Amino acid sequence: MxxxxxxxxxxxxxxxxxxxxxxxxxxxxxxxxxxxxAPTCTHCGCRILGHGTQADTATYCCAHCAREHGVTGIQDRAK
Structure with missing residues (x-):
């Protein structure tokens, strides 16, 4: 087995x-x-089970974490 x-x-x-x-x-x-x-979020460390988002070489679980880590121009929703 x-x-x-x-x-x-x-x-x-x-x-x-x-x-x-x-x-x-x-x-x-x-x-x-x-x-x-599963990759981990660069900011909060949680496992990313969806698409997540990337900026340069960093991967984030959401736009909020990317912004908290200093990334600009990322959002969770289109207006």
Whole structure:
């Protein structure tokens, strides 16, 4: 049985994810997958499970965090 790369659980229904770098990872749940591969917000540190937003090389969970980190010109909604 495959073992989850995050929690070590042996699980018959585990799934595999191949990263852009070619690394193959094994997970027993979406929660473990998010914990291991979802990017973190540069400002608040939360896991970004949606699109997020980017400025230069930084990734943010929302426009608010980007602004709090000093980024200008980003908004959550179009007017």
């Amino acid at each position: 495959p073992s989850c790369d995050v929690c070590g659980n042996d699980y018959a229904n585990a799934f595999f994810v191949r990263t852009a770098a070619g690394e193959e990872l094994t997970f027993d749940s979406i929660e473990c997958a998010a914990h291991r591969i």
